[in-house]
Every structure is written in C-alpha cells, then in structure tokens.
Amino acid sequence: MPVTDAVRTSSVHTVAVSRAAAELVLKRGEFELAVHLGIVRVEARQSGGRPRVRQEEIDRLRAEDGFPRALRERVRTVGTAEGARLLGISPVRFTRLARAGCVTPVAFYLNRYRAVVWLYLAQELGGLAARSPELLVGRSPAWMRDRLDSGTDCRPRNWRSRRIERLLTLTDDPWARAAVAAQALDPAQLAEVVDDAYERAYFARVRPEPVFGPRGSSATRDAMARLMLAEEPDEILWRRVNLIMELDSARELRQAPRPGDERRPGLEALGRPPVPAEPAEPSLPVAPAEPVKPGERVEQAEPAGDLARPAEPAVQGSPVGLLARLRLRRVRGDRRPRERAGRAAARSGGHHPSGRRRPLTGPRGGPGRESAVRGE
Template sequence: MAVSTAAQEVGLKRGEFAIAVHLGLIHLMVPPGGGRPMVGRDEIERLRSQDGFPEALRERVRTVGTAEGARQLGISPDRFTRFARAGCLTPITFYLNRYRAIVWLYLADELTGFAAREPQLLTGRSPGWLRDRLEGGADCRAGNWRSRRVERLLSLTEDPWARVAVLADTLDPVQLAEVVDDPYERAYLARLRPGPAFGPTGPVWARETVAHLMRADEPDELLWRRVNLIMELDNAREVRPAPRPGSDRRVFPSPAGERAPAPDPRADADADVGSKFQSRSRSGPESGLVPGVPSSVLPDPCPGPGPVHTPTGAAEPVVGLLARIGLRRRTSREADRRQSPPGRAPFGG
C-alpha cells in the first residue's frame, strides 16, 4: 500500500510515519523498476501485533520542541538550548516557522534517556567543558542532525556508488569537485543523490534553507566528510567504474540498493561538457594497509559528526588519506609564495 495509506492504518501522522521509517521502526519496499516506496501488508500486521499498539509506537516517535523538552527535563528553555548547542542533545527533525527560522525537534524518548544518564547536568552549575564549548561559539545541532541522517541513509544501501552519493550530498559543488575530479563520476552521483529530507515541495526560500542544512559548514566536519568520501570513492572505483558515454547501457542500482532504469543520455551529454576540465589523475600514494582511520587523526568538536565509514574491502592507508588532503594545501601555499612579489606576503597570509 502507499505510504499515506499505511500511515492511516497504523494511526500515525505523515511526519510521525517519516520519523518511524527514519528510526528503522517501519520498513519500506522500493519497487524493482523504481518509483515511490510502498509498505507491505505483512509489515502492517507486524506492527499491529506488537505489545501496546498503537500507543507504544506513537510514544517512540513523539517529538518535542525546546519549551516542551525543557519542561520534560525540569530545566529552563535557555539551559535546554545550551545542551543542544553543545551537542548533548541531537535533533531528529526540524521545521521552518513563519519567520523563516529553524525550529529543531527532539525525540521525547531520547530526552528521557538523557535525564537518566546525565542527572548531574540538570542541576547546579554547568561543567567547564560545556561552558568552554559554548563560549567558543559551538552549535552542534545541524551537524548532529546531518550525521544522524547520513548514518541512516548509509544503512539502507550496500551499493558502493550509492554510498558515495550519500556522502557527496554533504559537500557543496566546489568541495565535491576537489575530491571527485571526474565529471562523469559527478554526473553519476547526481543521479544517485538521495532525495530531500522533506521532499521537493515548498517555497524557494524553504528549499534553499533545507539544502543549506544538508551541507557541512564547519572545517572539522568538512575534513571528516572528505575523508569518508575518499575512502568510499576509492572502494566504488574498485568495484566498478562510473558509466560514461558509449559504455554498456546496463541497469544501474538506485540509492536504496534496488535496480533502476539505465542512465539518461542527456545527463551524459551534460557531463561531457565538463570533461575537458579534468586534469589530474585519481591515483594516490598507497602503501601499508590500515583497517580504518583512528579517532586521533580527526578532531572531534561535537559528539559527532559520526564514525569514519570504512568501506567493504581494502582501506586506504592513513598516510595516503592525509597526503591527498594536505598535499593540495601545501601546493597552493607554495604557488602563492612563488607568485607573490618579493617582500610581500601572499594574499590572505
């Protein structure tokens, strides 16, 4: 049945049903030929057979805002916001109010767990690490929300190029072009890109705001996403190359791991326009395999943005990763130093 019909069958609103799918409480079926996801009759029967249905299911997807969440924890709204900005609380979703401001929503069930784990934070003076983080201007709400969404999308597919598309969606076009230098690969990732969190509808300003939230904006998170993207991209290239004009027009996997129609020739034509700008090779220094990247390599400004996604197969050495990220920076500084007149610092130095 359709998603809207399934939501009525289990007594959930559309927003609550979407959260249930996001949390893995309800499983969708993607048609083999593509199209809108569906819900099987057996899935509805499984939900109905659970204890406490439907009240228990509604409670697991119930969301609260800042004011209601503060009342649930017995603290002031200002203190609740400080916890959220410091990364102690992770939003599950958001909406835009009439003033075009972002209103974050949190799972009531997760707030109950936070109160049970950290009762000392709810009373007395805030610890020093939390004050230092907030004084430094940290706001981890958007980053933690992105990490939660990325983790969920990665768990829904095993196709290597679909996993690359999920991570590529967190970078702006300039950052993406620096990591994925092949225009044909970028065109392929654009076809596999996951849909917007709240669909394509809504006013232009709302779509722009949502698109901005999808992109990493902090330097530490950008570095983290680039490292994960490089690892998944190298694994996808080993499994199979991205389609190119004139290649075999076989059926390609969709973002959810299902089979989708062959790529649109018009997209290949668009990619052909940028092929002449491809300059450097994708190969990098690789020696001494390391099973993943240790946490000490990357900074951790917030309780996120999530673990490094080690793809299936051989992992790229840490030295190779750092060289591919840092080599361009050293080269650009040396180029600026060569182009600058004697006695003057390079621009931005």
Template sequence: MTLTETTGRHAAVSAVPVCVSAGRAAQELTLKRGEFDLAVHLGLIGTEPASGGARPRIRQQEIDRLRALPGFPESVRGQVRTAGTAEGATLLGVSTVRFTGLARIGCISPVAFYLNRYRAVVWLYLVDELLAFAAREPDLIAGKSPVGMRVMLEAGTDWRARNWRSRRIDRLLGRTEDPWARAALQASALDPVQLAEVVEDPYERAYLARVRPDSAFGRPGSVSGREVMMRLMLADDPDEILWRRVNLTLELDQAREIRPAPRPGYDPALRVAPDRLASDRLSREHMVPERPMAVRTAPHRTMPPGPGQRAGQTGRASRRPAGRPGAGQGLLVRVGLRKPWRRDR
C-alpha cells in the first residue's frame, strides 16, 4: 500500500463523526437523565438520527461545544430547570390556587409531567418561562383575577394537557421532513375512531402507526405511566380535535403526492423525491392555526380534457385515483364536517 493510499484511508476514518450513547453524553454533561431528555426534547442538544430502530446518539463534537459554553454546567442545567405547582407559585409570589388557574387557562404551559405516589399527574414548567411570564404580565400576578379568567375557570377550562400535547408534537414536527412521519404525528392525537374517519384506508393507518416518530429519548417507565401517557396524547376538546383532523388531512395530501403507503406488492425501492420534500417545506405555511377559522373551499372548475382523458374527466380527479378512499371529496367532507354529495339525491 502506498503512502498516498494510507493517508487517504486515515483521512476517511477521521471524517466519520464520533458518537456516544445517551447515558454517556448525560454523564459527560453532568446532567440527570430527566434533564438530559428534556434538553434533547427542547432542541438544546443536537442528536444524530439512527437507522434500523436504533436509539439516536450524540456527537462528541456536540458535547464538547456544550462543555465549552461559559458557566458550564449551570449554563445548560439552568435552561432545563423545571418547577411544579408549589415551587412555581413560590417563584411567582402567588398562591398555588392562583398558579393552577393561570396554568389551566393557558397563560403558562407545562413542558413535562410525572406521576406521584397516588398516580396523579404532576405538571412541570420551565423556570425560565415562569420568570419571563411574571415580567411580561405583572397584572395577572398581583391583584384581583380578571373577569375573563374567572369565567373560564368557572366553566371548567383546563388547557394544561392540550398545551403539553401541542408543544410536544410541534417539537417532533421540527425534527422530521418526511411527510408520512409528519402526518403520523398529527394522527397521534386522534383516537382510533376519529382516525378511521379521516384515514379510511387501513393500509395507510397501519403505515402511520409504523412511521410515527417518538421522543428522541426517554425511559419507558411503568405500565401505569405508559397508560397515562397514551391518555394524555389524545385530543379531548372539540376545537383541538378539529384542528388535528384538518392538519392531518393536509399532511396526508402532501404525503400521498410524494409516495403511496406500502401495501401488498409495494416496491421498497420507492423513495422520497428530494425536490418534492423541498417544495413540501414551502407549502407548510398553509397549515391551519390552533384556533381554526372558517374553512373555505374553492369553487370547482371543469377543465378541458387533457391528453389521455375522457370528456368530463377533470385534472383534479386525475391526480387522485378513484379507488383511493376519500378521492374526489372536499376538505370539509374528509374531516367529517359535511356529508358527502350523492348523485342520486
């Protein structure tokens, strides 16, 4: 072997990034495992995607970057410091009842939770966000509760689980560009009945369950903890359910245009076109906001038949095969807000 070949081989080996496991990374960053998992969830620690179902790993270069920050390790630990209701109320200088009321109406949103000895959900809040809220909204901290706040609490409003779901799904959406994985995240907030109404094709539902991303890290926990997690993942408010159904429908439209869901006879060589992923990223500005406004549907226009089309067959129908469930139906029909139009009426 010549000197040039030896040098080239060593250069290729050195170019491969050195990665370590989550436990090793948490130890080097002097973080507890819960703090480390939350830092990854918040995007404070970058991860390397893994294939074949393996756990994501951390680059040694990322660990060195964090260790070089001024004030390490408090500079990292302080960003993931959380507080429960009692500690949060003390930080804000309010009663626990007032603090809980502020959380229930969505003024402050939980970032994590755990189960206490009675298997009750204990919500956790980022300390930095609590202090920022106190500086931003001093009138809600001191003095009498506003009338709107009292009305919402008397009506039983509690948006803590909803806001936690939204934060979690939004974080996971920011980690993936795959259209089917994004649709799976929207589908994860719907129960099986709601999901079957939006996604009628059983092969598509099975594919969504298979490609749904999970949190990058996090230990499985007890059986009761997993059961609570599954309950908290499901939307339980009509507005939130509608929001997820509409966004799932829009994500599915983009996913189906890039590649179909696998079914018997599926060719595994079928891959996502990179140019379609780039255009898909630009189209996300049309996603429905959390408080959905009235959905307008564009009037149907009959286009002249193109090459290979019969008279009366439109370009819109040609993009969606008639054999696929929901083909040719409008958005309101597909999310369950309008009954399908029948010709024999």
C-alpha cells in the first residue's frame, strides 16, 4: 500500500478514531475534514479494518501553538450567511463571488428540501479578503459580470477539482490515479476514452476511496455522484485529456487483468494432482442397411432397455425435470396407438382390419348392427 501524507501504515501504538478526536477536541465531522485536508494523518490497516491514529500524531498536534483553538479554526466551515458576515458583505454578493469561482467550497450537505448547501473554510475567506479586497466593495469586475450573466456556477466545478486532487494524493499507483480521473466523466464519455471494458471494470476495483468511506444518506451519496461529473465542455475536454495521460502511464506499468489471468484454486491448491482426462472412445462403425425389396413392408424396431426412454435430469422437482417427465408421458402415450387399439379390439372379439371396432349404434342414433340382426 503506498504511503501518503494522509494515510500511513506502521506497527507503533495507535488509538481509535473516536479517542483521537476526543484528545484533539474535535467533533466527528471536524475530524473527518481534518483528515480529508491532510491536517491529521491516520493509519489504515491493510486488512481493511477501521482507520486508526498514531499517538505520535496526536502528540504533535497537541504540541502546536494555540491548541486546540488554532486546530479547530483550521477546519471551521461556514455557510453563505456566516461567510458574508465574516467578509462584511451581503449574502447576495457572497453568492455572486462563490458562483464566479472566487471562493472554493470544501464540503456540502442537503437541506430538508434536498437542495445542495455549500460550505467554505473560514480561513480561506479571510485569505480572499486580504488578497483581493476590491472584490468586496464597489462594482464587480467585467469578467465577473460576464461570467455571472452567462449563468456560470463554478461552485460544483471547484469542489470537484478540489476533491479529485485530494484523492490523487492518496495513492501513487497509476491505475488508481486513472480511476480517480475517470470519476469526472459519465459512462458515455468514459466509454469513448477507454474502449476496453476490462479496463473500465478495473477502475472500480482500484479506485481509492475516502479514508472513512462513503458516508451520509443515500440521497447525499447520489448527490455526490452527480456532482462528481464534469458538465462544461471545456472541463469535459480537460478531464478527458487528464484521463488519457494517466491511462498511458498505467498501461506502461502493467495491463488490466483479463478473465483467466488470475489462477483459480483447483486441485493443486488442495494438494491433489489433477486427474487427466480420459480419451474419447472411437465410435463403432454402423453397418449399412440392407436394401428393401419391392412390396415388402418395413417396420422400425422399437429400441429396448434404457434406450427406449429419454434420460431424466438428476434434479427432481425442478421445472426442467417436470417438462421432461411431461414429454416422456406424451411420447409413451402416443407410441403406436393403432397397435394398442388392435389388441384391445381382438380381446373384445370384434377385430377390424383397420384396428378399430365398429360402433354398436347406427348413424344418428339408429339401431346398431347387432340389434338389427337380433330384430330388436
């Protein structure tokens, strides 16, 4: 597993996430954001267990100046109203700045109306005020007015770029990096760039996930999957180019696995030698049929023994077995009906050349032949 600045593996003393958050005086959401931003480094077990935090990392953060207030200030998020209050502007102007891309969201949540509410880092808003004070007073610049008049909203795009860049730092594997880049393209765009279905399936196996995994309700996860897709044509083109570059690097390292590349456990895994397949027996020659003489009746002999009935499936009670038994019953019921009728007629004493017995009653309910002879 590659070692990054956010996820490290070691055998030193570690503590659970809940205890680490309590010692750092952080709420669960603040702690997860600190891990996402790389402020707190955690250790992920190779067995897929829950992430843990090294005690050395906790001691390092607690030894910083201004702890715990300084640490909490680094992960404090604000919405539109509180962000406008920090900058000393109206919420409408703050929204225009965010839509124009002057500030980048770090997270979001869904309100009771299932609308996306963006959250921003309070420290970054302070940096905007110090870096570009002209954006907070007076008339907006021309580029900003043109961007807003065209209906552009840079908040999803900036949040998406920030999240993808963060996920790329979690791994050094080229295939995992390509899988992260592929998240920004919808299935149709992805199929155009990566025409190999096995490579697209391999993306889902190696794609790095957040340290704490997908969280939130199903609606939140659906909203995140929707927000991860690029929308503007220039962004789509940029994501396609990035994916091609990452994919070329991954293919140079190794190829995506194909069915059969991974050896399945068989008899060798159990310590048993494989049984060689027996050669097929040669088929016996068929004797040529004798020619039929003119006027001679040819009757096909009925096969005897087990050849006379079709093989029934081994599983009883299944639909296939039921259909087979119904077909067998029909075949047995329809086998040589004239012969069975002729034998029945011979036993009753009225054998007919055609194999049928004449009716006892005459046509239209009249007297039959036996009744007419007796004079009844």
